[in-house]
Amino acid sequence: MKQTRRSFLRRSAAAATGLAAVAAALSPLRELEEGQMPDLEGFLQKHYKEMSEEEMVRALERIEARVEKDYGVRAQVSDVRAQDGVEFVYALNLSRCIGCRRCVHACVAENNQSRAPEIQYIRVLEMPRGTLDLEKGNHHYDHPTVPDDDHYYLPVQCHQCANPPCTKVCPVEATWTEPDGITVIDYDWCIGCRYCEAACPYWARRFNFTKPEIPKEEVNPRMSYLSNRPRPSGVMEKCTFCLHKTRNGELPACLEVCPVGARKFGNVLDPESEVRKILEKKRVFVLKEEANTLPRFFYYFDERYAAGGGPEPGGAPNHSLPADDVPKGSAPAGSGEHGEHGEGG
């Protein structure tokens, strides 16, 4: 009798210690913020393509409420859809680009990317003349002024591939290519496996390793479901050609800010569009053609340089602009004189 009682006590003590240890192990969960886990409605939210109109309206309202709560900003979140007869294409004039990285920062401001840690969609490589070998590029060039005479600059962002390796690998179809050629992500569907990030040959995808931080006054209140609404933690994001702007007839933020007019954007199905002319007349090329991704992002050099494969040192643009480490607003407006470099079309 005594024997069993003692062993019972011993066992209870062991069980209690065990439970206490488990509770201690789980204790960090107490720091889960309210709203960090989806509520029932959020949990049951359907895939973007399966939501009915009312469901989408409610989803957008939920996002607006979330943004207000997290950032103290009243945002307008819309769901802009692709238009018929539109296929967007980007063309970038490498003879013009001076590597000032203004596009990088305009993109961050427009698309509500996390500021800490900072997420950027565009990476500008400083390339030695005479090579397209990306491994020779410098990602972290840092001169007081750009451009540097011995280099040319190669901005890379999502190429909106027509044969995208990234969407193929996604186990839950959280990422797909829209009818107008833009590859998008449903941030509420992505499970964060990062397989697509490994699959992209242009290193165009970015992961939210933690909850994005954006100062209240920097939040862009004009948002859309598939593009620039603030992303939750633990999901993938990428360039969407600013679809909340471009699907409404505007231009992407990176193009608008470019001081030398190196960036051209438009509907390739429209025979009168500038990009269509460039594709027809210029000797355009794509990066990593051998990967057969069929990018919708083209590069070209101005005709007069085309024979040499790049601008000669003497023929480089003679202006220089401060690089991006210079405080904002101090940039001289030096772009006016470049209007005369016609497209030759």
Place this chain on the structure above:
Amino acid sequence: MQSHAPPSGPATSTRPAATPESTRERWAAGAKEYGVFLFRCFRLSFVGNRTYHLWMLGLTVVALLGLNAYCKQFVSGLVTTGMTDQVSWGMYIANFTFLVGMAAAAVMLVIPVYIYKSKELHDLVIFGELLAVSSIIMCLMFVTVDLGRPDRFHHLFLRFNWPISMLTWDVLVLNGYLLLNVHICGYLIFCAYQGRKPSRLFYIPFVFLAIFWAVSIHTVTAFLYSGLVARPFWNSAVVAPRFLASAFAAGPAFLILTVQVIRRATAYQVPKQALQTLRNVVTVALTIHLFLLGSELFTEFYTDSAHAASAKYLFFGLEGFYGLVPWIWTSIAMNLTAITLLYLPGRENVTRLNVACVLMILGIWIEKGMGLIVPGFVPTPLGEIVEYTPTLNETLVCLGIWAGGLLIYTILVRVTVPVLTGELRSDRNGIPEPK
């Protein structure tokens, strides 16, 4: 010492034919018996000597530390790991890959048993399959901790990108393999517990299915990497065969060690012959593995194309970054030492065999993580070099999962041994419950 009664041994079932039971009653009785069996196993898993208790306590503590670390990660996100946009997979996926390999160990033993009818390995198959079960459970845990949004796991059931995404194939084959192995060893052990001869119809077809299935879990996992055009380092046809070869070395090597622990700690006697067979398996597999590694290195370095950047980084360092160099050479040294030890004359030397096994397991583990997963990301597709160092929190999560897996494996082996030796028997046939 009484030798064990193998599950396929003479039938000891003495159910009296005079009491014909209806099918329903038989099922009910079977379910009850199964419940009793599980309960006994549960109780048994707490019974053991001092070493056993210390081992289990240690594993539990590490597992809880891992759980704690994972909770931190769950709250803050994957910033708690060393992964970045540049190196977007790390220790989690590396361990996952290694364990997929371990899980196939079972098959390497199934083949000699059922195809070449090698009797002495018969029970070893059960230990191998238990290892497979535990490894797959660990695999699933490693994939889960790697997800940014584990709370959305159910999306897999709602929109499953099959057959396009290789990851969906992996989900299917891994879970299928888990079920197959749970069925096979569960059935064999339960039959042994009941003291009756297992019906061949209920397990032989599954055993053969499992053989093909084991090859598939490797192949699919290898395709996960080799199918990516963005990663020239992985984009090679030899990745899948190399996976198979290294797994067939590491898995049985782990079993060699397990079997000796079982022999020391329990009454169960593994036949000497079994160790020798395992040893042969390991030797051949490791040889093939090293040969394939050599061919790959030749192709990478002799052609000396720009594609070799990752391999250069791995073996010699690139532009002042040398993070993986010590690891890979350690791994190669370990594997070469192991193979030398295996080929030296004197096959009876068990200590030497054990040393070779430990070296080989560590060597292959390093090679999967530091040698395969991480260099695939360095340099990035845009040529940037960012190195990866796992954080403490991430390491704790990994250790926690390993401890959890070993805990499961220990319990499984712990309850299986007395069943195989006949100490734990169903009392339905009049055999009293052992004290």
